[in-house]
Amino acid sequence: MPGSGTDSTKPWAEGGPVVILVEPQLGENIGAAARAMGNFGLSRLRLVNPREAWPNPKSVTFASGADRILEGAQLFPDVRSAIADLKFVAATTARERGMAKPVFGADAIAEQTAVRLAAGEDVGLLFGRERTGLYTEEVSLADVILTLPVNPAFASLNLGMAVAIVGYEWFKRASSGALPFAPPERSPLADxxxxxxxxxxxxxxxxxxxxxxxxxxxxxxxxxxxxxxxxxxxxxxxxxxxxxxxxxxxxxxxxxxxxxxxxxxxxxx
The missing domain is CATH 1.10.8 (Helicase, Ruva Protein; domain 3)
Structure with a gap:
């Protein structure tokens, strides 16, 4: 289901950090997250014990053309196994967890990710459940906490939206902020x-x-x-x-x- 911004003649961006969705509850949200990943050059998706059966046709509908990300998704029974082969993991959360753990915004994580990937270290971005987010024990397995400057009175983000914001910061860093097109060249200034x-x-x-x-x-x-x-x-x-x-x-x-x-x-x- 390609949208108006889809161009099959252009190469599909691959690589970037691994996106890990922990016990996602709805196929629609997995699809929305995959769409956001495709928008911002993220291609590796891992699912930890999704509540609904997988593959899920609703996720395909909401992915809006990012089918290859869903087709390549890997399933894991728990967070430990999903992050076992990674060198660096950032856990996303909107709540303070009382841990002596570094806290960064999405832009800083994008910078660290780029450096680590260039050094051959694989990086994972951990996203929690739609209703409860990550459990404190799961956050404790990560190296750092990733959070966003949101309204403290209403800090909960939709899963796909959270992936989109973090993915945007990653792709902005990876692409040096290059815009997809520029205005047409103007005629020379008049003498x-x-x-x-x-x-x-x-x-x-x-x-x-x-x-x-x-x-x-x-x-x-x-x-x-x-x-x-x-x-x-x-x-x-x-x-x-x-x-x-x-x-x-x-x-x-x-x-x-x-x-x-x-x-x-x-x-x-």
Missing amino acids: KGDLLAFFDHMERELQEAAFFRSPEKQPSTTRNIRNIFHRIGLTRQDLATLHGMVTALVEGREGRARRKAEHTARKER
Whole structure:
């Protein structure tokens, strides 16, 4: 079920830290987490004792095209076995656990993850149950705590949302913050000579159209109009378009006047 941002011609990002979902309760949330992983270049998913049977068709629906992540998901009976081959684990929690354990935000964890992966150390990100989160015993198995600056009065995040936020910080670090596309290249800036030629064209036609009602105010009005265009930073293409607009307005006015004169002449005959 690809969405509007899906492009099958581009390579699929692989690697990154392992995402471990501990006893997820709903297939829909597993799918949403997989979708978030696909968005942000995470490809390795581990499931610890999911409540519903696996594979789960609801997770496929909510993954919205990130099927390969679900197909590659590994099942484990408990947290210990899910993290046994990893060198570094961060446990996500919104609650203070009273442990003498380092606490980091998602951006700092992304930085540490990049360094450790580059050194050949595999990293895991541990996410808890939708209703209760990770148990304190499970948090104690991790090296550090990962938490987010959320409203303390309402700190619980949806599972897929939590994976998305942490995944975003990881991919921003991994991609050096490169955006997926840039604005199209602009036409070169207009030379001052081209700009002055446009001013002459525009002001001549404004004069013909009796725009300058007060001769005394014409110089200051002209300066104000020129300053409007100076502030914009017009390109050559912009000037060509503006010349065309002025010409079209003049020709339209002249055409209307000519048609009116012809109509009047026919009535008088």
